[in-house]
Amino acid sequence: MGFWKTWFSSSESVATNKTTAFGEHTAGDRGKSGASSDNIVFSTERDIDLYELEELCDAVGWSRRPLRKVKKAIEHSFLVASMWQVRGNKRRLIGFARATSDHAFNATIWDVVVHPDFQGQGMGKALMKYVLKKLRSEEISNVTLFADPQVVDFYRTMGFMPDPEGIKGMFWYPQ
Amino acid sequence: MGFWKTWFSSSESVATNKTTAFGEHTAGDRGKSGASSDNIVFSTERDIDLYELEELCDAVGWSRRPLRKVKKAIEHSFLVASMWQVRGNKRRLIGFARATSDHAFNATIWDVVVHPDFQGQGMGKALMKYVLKKLRSEEISNVTLFADPQVVDFYRTMGFMPDPEGIKGMFWYPQ
Ligand SMILES: CC(C)(COP(=O)(O)OP(=O)(O)OC[C@H]1O[C@@H](n2cnc3c(N)ncnc32)[C@H](O)[C@@H]1OP(=O)(O)O)[C@@H](O)C(=O)NCCC(=O)NCCS
Ligand SMILES: CC(C)(COP(=O)(O)OP(=O)(O)OC[C@H]1O[C@@H](n2cnc3c(N)ncnc32)[C@H](O)[C@@H]1OP(=O)(O)O)[C@@H](O)C(=O)NCCC(=O)NCCS
Numbered sequence A, B: 001m002g003f004w005k006t007w008f009s010s011s012e013s014v015a016t017n018k019t020t021a022f023g024e025h026t027a028g029d030r031g032k033s034g035a036s037s038d039n040i041v042f043s044t045e046r047d048i049d050l051y052e053l054e055e056l057c058d059a060v061g062w063s064r065r066p067l068r069k070v071k072k073a074i075e076h077s078f079l080v081a082s083m084w085q086v087r088g089n090k091r092r093l094i095g096f097a098r099a100t101s102d103h104a105f106n107a108t109i110w111d112v113v114v115h116p117d118f119q120g121q122g123m124g125k126a127l128m129k130y131v132l133k134k135l136r137s138e139e140i141s142n143v144t145l146f147a148d149p150q151v152v153d154f155y156r157t158m159g160f161m162p163d164p165e166g167i168k169g170m171f172w173y174p175q
Helices: A003-010 A016-021 A050-059 A067-075 A123-137 A149-156 B003-010 B016-021 B050-059 B067-075 B123-137 B149-156
Strands: A011-015 A039-043 A079-087 A090-101 A106-114 A142-147 A168-172 B011-015 B039-043 B079-087 B090-101 B106-114 B142-147 B168-172
Touching (some): A050 A090, A142 A149, A149 B168, A168 B168, B050 B067, B050 B090, B050 B106, B106 B123, B142 B149
Antiparallel strands (some): A011 A039, A090 A106, B079 B090
16 A cells, blocks of 8 residues: 555665664675675655564564554554665565654654564664654654663663663553 | 533543542542532543643642643643642642553553642542543553652552563663
8 A cells, every 4th residue: 555655755775785874783684695785774654564564573472462453553653663674676574663652752662673583783773773863853852662671781772771860660551 | 722612521520529439538628628519520631721731830840841842742642631620610720641652552651740739638549540541441451651769659559560570661862
């Protein structure tokens, strides 16, 4: 549904050998494929194939969520960021993140994921820098997230602080 | 602008001597005024006088924010909850809270405030119960917030857990 039509208006193409702008060791999968024509592309396009997104989330072991709800969440997120490997006219979803926001003061980042094939190469950092750049361009000054314990240091490398001035992240679940 | 018109469709009136439904010791300011005709009313109406809201936030010492941005934030919040003291045809804003959300999985509560004249009487708890009831009715299962250190215990009494399973609240501010 118009994905490619709106693609170039909302995406930013980055040649893998140029992604140093996004992260120190962003090398894409050039090492694996040897194809220097590979592009890593970032997009804020919302028209993402939900099955492709589910596949990505499956790959990191996240539990399945009803696609109906995923669709609604994407529609009502303030920012939806995706990262793609583009080869010729083929594209593969390799990263995703989204943020809720009041469009004025705060944004909260959810569902940050990089496909295991592409982890540990600076891709997560590049995706997060893209997200932060987009949020800053909207004048959002307070960016927050809830980090699983094993990724606190990942976010720390990007300047996120846990519990600043003693502020505590708190959760409530229906009984 | 249509406040009173939409008032009764979106508000829930609670006589002060009946507010125990919302919190153990919600007594309103009946003790002070002696007027048993006082009502405490909750509403999700967004058409709040921004100057009245500013006054409420001033009263708890929050720093001023541009009204233009406050207006935008209210427009783009998923839920806006206000608490009013109603006497005859007069109403006074005595509490406020709002939440951002993806309308599907999560909601994050911001700007919870009760006027100092009404604090310590179960009003904050009643307001939070109202917010949680509204979020539950929208099938939001993951309710989060960021609590200043001095109010962590306030939220704990309502069932909010700090850092469940080691999940850390993290903040990023533009440099
Ligand atoms: C977390 C995740 C997005 C990171 O993506 P990535 O592409 O592997 O990360 P990068 O290669 O860009 O790493 C950037 C920096 O973070 C560090 N880092 C990456 N993953 C880390 C981790 N799990 N713990 C600590 N540090 C980590 C890297 O060493 C690197 O540090 P440096 O810049 O000092 O060299 C990815 O591992 C992932 O999708 N994990 C599964 C899903 C998940 O847990 N998401 C977070 C939910 S809160
Ligand atoms: C925090 C606030 C909303 C609480 O409202 P309140 O009407 O005073 O709270 P309640 O009377 O409903 O208290 C409910 C429970 O929380 C406890 N509580 C209230 N304020 C507390 C605090 N600051 N620290 C610890 N516990 C607190 C009460 O003892 C009561 O416990 P109980 O049910 O076991 O008796 C109010 O004090 C306020 O507006 N503070 C200034 C703004 C602020 O700090 N907001 C939070 C920003 S994260």
